[in-house]
Amino acid sequence: MKLTGSKILIECLKEQGVDTIFGFPGGAVLNIYDELYRSQNEIRHILTSHEQGAAHAADGYARATGKVGVCLATSGPGATNLVTGIATAYMDSVPMVAITGQVATPLLGKDSFQEVDITGITMPITKHNFIVKDVNKLADIVRRAFYIAKEGRPGPVLIDICKDVTAAYAEYEPKSPQELPEVPVRVDEKCIDEAAEAINKAERPVILAGGGVSIAGANKELFEFATNAQIPVTTTLMGMGAFPGTHELFMGMIGMHGTKTTNMAVSESDLFIAIGARFSDRVISNVQRFAPKASIMHIDIDPAEIGKNINVQYALEGNIKKILQLLNERVKKKECTDWVRKINEWKELYPLKYPQDDKLHPQYIIERMYELTKGEAIITTEVGQHQMWAAQFYKYTSPRQFLSSGGLGTMGYGLGACIGARIGRPDKKVINVAGDGSFRMNCNELATAVEYKLPIIVAIFNNHALGMVRQWQQLFYGGRYSSTSLDRCTDFKALAEAYGAIGINVTAKEEVDEALNRALASEDTPVVINFEIDKDEMVFPIVPPGAPLSELIEE
Template identity: 90%
Template sequence: MKLTGSQILIECLKEQGVDTIFGFPGGAVLNIYDELYRARNEIRHILTSHEQGAAHAADGYARATGKVGVCIATSGPGATNLVTGIATAYMDSVPMVAITGQVATTLLGKDSFQEVDITGITMPITKHNFIVKDVDKLADVVRKAFFIAREGRPGPVLIDICKDVTAACAEYEPKPPKRLPQAPIGVDEKDIDEAAEIINSAKRPVILAGGGVSIAGANKELLELATTAKIPVTTTLMGMGAFPGTHELYTGMIGMHGTRTTNMAVSESDLFIAIGARFSDRVISDVRRFAPKASIMHIDIDPAEIGKNISVQYALSGDIKKILKLLNQRVEKKEYTDWARKINEWKELYPLKYSQDSKLHPQYIIERMYELTKGEAIITTEVGQHQMWAAQFYKYTSPRQFLSSGGLGTMGYGFGACIGAQIGKPGKKVINVAGDGSFRMNCNELATAVEYKLPVIIAIFNNHVLGMVRQWQDLFYDGRYSSTTLDRGTDFKALAEAYGAIGINVTTREDVDEALKRALASEDAPVVINFEIDRDEKVFPIVPPGAPISELIEE
């Protein structure tokens, strides 16, 4: 049958099972929005306040559900406003399809109104991108984009569609989504045998679980491996929830703001097994002194990651879930070892701690958040001190429960992601842990949350400064607080109420539970809780720049 390009796009989205799109209209996508209006009973469009909010919402939707997130923007500034969200998704391997409008094919390359080379701009931050100049190719491009976004190591794909293509007609034939191929194990049986033998003979092994474990759905296989061989497990920031934070073998996060137990265990280990992690600088710090006594085994679906940042003695590149299943058939069952007991001693000696005085401490707020939600909320974060407190003091027990910008470190990410996660998981309570600096970057999305009656909670840890930057200035720049003080007099409670949300101020420890319970009881309105905390609160432990991870500052 003959359809316009816009109709073909919508039909292809329906083929792919898309039920939600986050976006903002404009001239180059008017034809598409006209068809979205007609398809409004099948595809829900969420109108965000800013295109960057749409990209982050699509990202949060994808992370929370495991589906492909979809966002749309017009040409020029609309498209460029998606760039930070696309880069955020790329760094954290999030499956997303970004659709942008483009000027008509006859106007390309002429500096036309709202023309920008968005495929050129996004080439380094997408798995692939397309510009569609021929309506006959549109359907195939859309189908390829969704396949590429999901296949192998997931990531964002951009489709740039010229406006005349959305109006032109072509033959359309429905097709079911292309099934993802069975991911190859990627390694020989002898490689698995050797890896199992190495694990069985290790005296002081440690497992690092990264975000790839959750993406692969391999958390059960990881749990079996760790409990069978009694191997302590740490996680990266992106790996939160891949291994239960309440488990006796869990040692806490690794790296710059990791626990002393974890960083000591890694530094004393004789076998370091990294699974679905990319050895970022925040994990390894001084590469020459990382895990100095250990052989390193790296299991990852992306062969480009193996050996990229650190030398690896044992490489297993392929499907993580399948590799772990094969390892579990070969790994010997062990009782608690001296090594596991030593780790438990360190956990007793070096717990995460903070002052127990009567002040309102952010760590206490996170602990109460955990208790009152019974550890079942989806937590999104902005970027900064609050992000680390949320990682350290909330115990994540399942994948897709902690959504945070790990690779790019995007301030302003969390609220959009919170909106996307709430829409993707309407039965869950979703809380965005924010700093006042980050919230200033995305508070406009309160209009979105109010319009769609989303019962999200925004917990602002308001210290009136850019907390993490100020902490570095205090520790490493002799207290020269250059441009990090935010005493701007903004009344966040009044701001929330102006948008139609519920606003709450909390200044004392005694008021924390009442505020959180009130917020958790909301069923059809967002709640902003402004927690007034001290500007000199710091995230500890911290590894100074250039130091090995075993050399932590703890207070």
């Protein structure tokens, strides 16, 4: 049957199981929006306040559900407003398809109204991208885009569609989505045997679980591996929830703001096993002095990551789930070891801490958030000190529970991601932990949350400063606070109410539970809680840039 390009696009989205699109209309995508109107009972369109919010919402939806997130924008500024969200998804391996409108094919390359080369702009931050100039190729391109976004190491794909293509007719034949091939194990039995032997012989092993564990659905295999072999576990920021944060073998996060126990364990370990992690600079800090006594074992789906940032003695490339299964068949079961006992001693000696007084401390707020939600909420974050407190003091016990911009560090990410996560997981309470600086960037998405009656919670840790940058200025720049004090008169409670949300101010410790309980009780209205905290609150521990992990500042 012959259909228009816009109808073909919508039919292909239905083929792929798309039930939600986040977007903002414009001239180049009018034909697509017309078809969306006709298909509104099958595909829900969420109108965000800004295209960047649409990209972050699609990202949060994808992270929370494991499905491909979809966002839609018009040509020119609409498309460029997606760029930060696309880059965020790319850095954190999030499956997303971004669809943009483009000027009609005769107008390409003529500096036409709202024309930009969005495929050229996004080439370095997508797994692949397409410009569609022929309606006869549209269906295959859409299908291929979804396949690429999900296949192997996931990531964003962009489809740029010329406006005349959306109006032209072509033959359409429905097809089922192409099945993803099982990711192979790209190492031989001998390498698996050697790795297992190294694990069995190790006296002080450490496991680092990254975001790749959750993406691969390998959480159960990781748990069996760690508990049977009695190996202490740490995670990257992206790996939160890959291993239960309540388990006795869990040491806390690694790296710049990792626990002292973790960073000491890494420095003393004789075998460091990284699983689905990419050895970012925030994890390893000083490359020459990272895990100086250890052999390095790296298990990852992406061969480009193995050996990229650090030398590896045991390289296990391919399907993380399968590799862990093969190792579990070979690794010897152990009882509690001297090494685990030493780790537990360190955990007692060096817990994460903050002043136990009557002041309103951010760490206390996160702890109460954990208790009152019974540890079951999905937490999204902006980027900064509040992000680290959320990582340190909320115990994540399942994958896809902590959504944060790890690789790109995108301020303004959290609110859009919170909206996407709540739409994807309406069965969960979703809380966005924000700083006042980050929240200002995309606070306009409160209008979206109100319009769609989403009972999300925004917890603003308001220190009237760009807290993390200010902390660095205090510790490493002689206290010269250049452009980091936010002496502004924004009334966040009134701002929330202006959007139609519920606004709450909290200035004292004894007000925390009442505010959180009120927010958690909301069924169809967003709640913004403005927590007034001291601008001199800091994130500890911290490893100074370029220092080894063992040389951290504790307070």
